[in-house]
Amino acid sequence: MTKRFDLSGKVALVAGASRGIGEAIAHGLAEHGATVICSSRKQADCEKVSEAIRGKGGKAVSAELHLGELDHHDKVLAMIEKEFGRLDILINNGATSPHFGPAQDASASAFDKTIEVNTRGPYFLTTKAFKMLKANGGGAVVNVASIDGIQPAEFRVIYGMSKAALIAMTKGLAKEYSKQGVRVNALLPGFTDTKLASALKENPTAQQHIDMNLAIKRMAQPEEMVGAVLYMVSDEASYFTGQGMVVDGGAVI
Ligand SMILES: NC(=O)c1ccc[n+]([C@@H]2O[C@H](COP(=O)([O-])OP(=O)(O)OC[C@H]3O[C@@H](n4cnc5c(N)ncnc54)[C@H](OP(=O)(O)O)[C@@H]3O)[C@@H](O)[C@H]2O)c1
Numbered sequence: 001m002t003k004r005f006d007l008s009g010k011v012a013l014v015a016g017a018s019r020g021i022g023e024a025i026a027h028g029l030a031e032h033g034a035t036v037i038c039s040s041r042k043q044a045d046c047e048k049v050s051e052a053i054r055g056k057g058g059k060a061v062s063a064e065l066h067l068g069e070l071d072h073h074d075k076v077l078a079m080i081e082k083e084f085g086r087l088d089i090l091i092n093n094g095a096t097s098p099h100f101g102p103a104q105d106a107s108a109s110a111f112d113k114t115i116e117v118n119t120r121g122p123y124f125l126t127t128k129a130f131k132m133l134k135a136n137g138g139g140a141v142v143n144v145a146s147i148d149g150i151q152p153a154e155f156r157v158i159y160g161m162s163k164a165a166l167i168a169m170t171k172g173l174a175k176e177y178s179k180q181g182v183r184v185n186a187l188l189p190g191f192t193d194t195k196l197a198s199a200l201k202e203n204p205t206a207q208q209h210i211d212m213n214l215a216i217k218r219m220a221q222p223e224e225m226v227g228a229v230l231y232m233v234s235d236e237a238s239y240f241t242g243q244g245m246v247v248d249g250g251a252v253i
Helices: 020-031 043-055 070-084 108-135 157-180 198-202 206-213 222-233
Strands: 011-015 035-040 059-064 089-092 139-144 182-189 244-247
Touching (some): 011 020, 020 035, 020 043, 020 059, 020 089, 020 222, 089 108, 089 222, 108 182, 139 157, 157 182, 182 222, 222 244
Parallel strands (some): 011 035, 011 089, 035 059, 139 182
């Protein structure tokens, strides 16, 4: 009998797998049978994640991949082609948000860095990976965006812009790629307990924000993002493309 959400035999690249939501997604994909390439700027941290996956009987390796460095994209994709001969799943999870504060105080370099990592990186990684993703049919891309992409917040306007662009990219590529066997979707997390959200978590008004704006009165844990991703990359979602799944405790209703 076919097991639902089974990813056995599939190869998955997670960009930004060293911690937080990406680490949780890497574990989830491996638990469902995928071979996972855990990547980020810090290969040693990714190797710890891969080791933990292998320790549970899963299949994982690590790679250095800075989303802003296009030659890293080429190197990692070439390694995957050589070592595994296929790529079925791409998770564009890595992101940055160097500017937090009034919009007029943001530097051009903070603006460029945000777009480089959060938008330009996923675009080129996906377009470069497309050939492999379509080769065996059933390819799937998940872009980890944010509810900021549909409901921007003050003090992190550039980050919201980068995620809105990622959502537009998801829809555009879905139109272009789905007819060629590669579905493209997005995950839109809300307030999740990770390093990226630590400044927000430590803000004295964090609990007030949660109480006023969320239907579920707490932050998410990274593991609570995994189920939505497993759905989007599995054959259960064979008719699902160009969409975003909002997992935000009811912040955007
Ligand atoms: N936490 C939240 O509240 C929240 C809400 C909405 C959306 N999100 C989204 O969820 C995703 C994961 O974030 P997180 O909350 O799990 O944050 P996190 O714990 O800080 O993890 C960020 C990940 O991105 C990687 N990364 C950062 N810069 C990179 C680069 N230039 N190239 C490649 N990888 C890079 C980091 O690895 P290295 O440092 O090793 O490179 C790390 O693995 C992001 O797309 C974020 O925008 C988070």
